[in-house]
Amino acid sequence: MSVHDDLSSMQRSLDELSRAVARLEQRLGSGGLEVRRVRADADHLRESLALLRTTAAPDAPVRPDLVPIPDTPYDGSLWTDSDDEGLGARDRRAP
Template sequence: MSVHDELTRIQRCLDDLARSVGRLEQQIGGDGLEVRRVRTDAAHLRESVALLRQAAAPDAPRPDLVTISDAPYDLSLWTDSDDEGLGARDRRAP
């Protein structure tokens, strides 16, 4: 299955979930904390799928890749830094 098909399938499941939550609210009331949490969580899922759909769009801008060289770093960049967690080279731990 393609990404588009999977996202469409998820969207249908979320639509079913929203209908089920609506029916549940009618049966037990929508004032309880539990029902509000389920409704809110379902809304968050719907928003997340919408973000996924945007990110998976074929014309969505892709971030530029940055090439990192395998060459060693210039050691002079770290002459004034301490070894993290080990303390300074010329001092003792308290």
């Protein structure tokens, strides 16, 4: 399944949840704390899914393109003006 399919499946499930909560509100009344909390939770799930849809663009790559690193050694002249990493400067001592 693709991400788009999963998000669509979640949307259908949330739609069914909203219908079920609406039926419960009709039977139990919408004034009770428990029913209001269930309604608020269902609404939060709907908002969270909407945010997830905006961040999970279907055409975005899953990972960045890989950059090949050659096995050949680097040119030593690249490092003539730098210190040995982790060892400090050649003309100084560690405290």
